[in-house]
Amino acid sequence: VNENHNPSAPHSINLLLYHQVGDTPHANTNLDCFCRTEDFCSQMEFLSNSSYKVISLSKATELISSQKPIDADYVVLTFDDGCERFYDITFPVLESFGFPSAIYPVANYLGKRATWGNVRTRELRILSKNQLVELAGLQVEIGAHTMDHVKLTTVSEDDAIAQVLESKNILEQLTGREIRSFAYPHGAYTEETIDIVKEAGFSNALTCVSRAAGAAESMYEIPRKYITYYDDLNAFKQKLL
Numbered sequence: 001v002n003e004n005h006n007p008s009a010p011h012s013i014n015l016l017l018y019h020q021v022g023d024t025p026h027a028n029t030n031l032d033c034f035c036r037t038e039d040f041c042s043q044m045e046f047l048s049n050s051s052y053k054v055i056s057l058s059k060a061t062e063l064i065s066s067q068k069p070i071d072a073d074y075v076v077l078t079f080d081d082g083c084e085r086f087y088d089i090t091f092p093v094l095e096s097f098g099f100p101s102a103i104y105p106v107a108n109y110l111g112k113r114a115t116w117g118n119v120r121t122r123e124l125r126i127l128s129k130n131q132l133v134e135l136a137g138l139q140v141e142i143g144a145h146t147m148d149h150v151k152l153t154t155v156s157e158d159d160a161i162a163q164v165l166e167s168k169n170i171l172e173q174l175t176g177r178e179i180r181s182f183a184y185p186h187g188a189y190t191e192e193t194i195d196i197v198k199e200a201g202f203s204n205a206l207t208c209v210s211r212a213a214g215a216a217e218s219m220y221e222i223p224r225k226y227i228t229y230y231d232d233l234n235a236f237k238q239k240l241l
């Protein structure tokens with residue numbers, strides 16, 4: 001019995017959305033996109049000792065697409081942008097707990113500093129190609145997150161198609177694996193965006209709509225809950241409910 005599970009609520013899949021995990025945020029870091037290593041470790045430890053089952057993204061999308069009632073409380077760990085610190089800070093923690101994960105690197109920025117968005121994101125370094133290839137051979141699924149982290153709802157249709165399709169192709173060439181999952185940058189999408197992602201050959205897409213996923217989700221609008229700097233262990237537990 002999961003003591004954290006509200007008995008009146010059905011079981012569900014909590015897909016959690018992280019960006020950067022690190023020891024100290026830079027002065028300009030967007031704290032909504034930062035989780036302290038210490039907090040992250042206690043969150044993982046909590047999951048490990050609870051009856052939540054940490055599963056891979058593939059397993060989760062399989063459960064969702066089966067349309068059967070979800071039979072337990074599941075958690076999926078996802079990391080957007082492909083921050084370099086994932087390699088030396090986040091992954092070793094995940095590995096120590098045996099937890100699978102999914103990362104969504106920005107394909108045009110591998111091995112470079114982020115220059116999208118405002119100055120607050122620019123101290124961020126993105127995983128190198130070699131690091132990404134190494135991670136893809138471990139328990140880390142790779143998904144696409146466009147070439148340049150563009151808000152797909154604000155660019156032309158041609159640009160949106162190129163951003164989505166090229167990121168899939170580049171990551172597939174690099175990793176030798178089929179890239180099946182997409183995460184909308186800034187969580188921005190419309191019906192047209194969904195069509196573009198489907199047409200590109202993705203089998204699912206993740207949003208930033210903050211709630212748990214159930215058995216009847218649209219495969220291209222899978223919700224995720226944001227974990228931030230402000231989430232201490234109690235807040236984290238609350239978010240899972």
Ligand SMILES: [Zn+2]
Nearest residue numbers: 080081185186
């Ligand atoms: Zn992003």
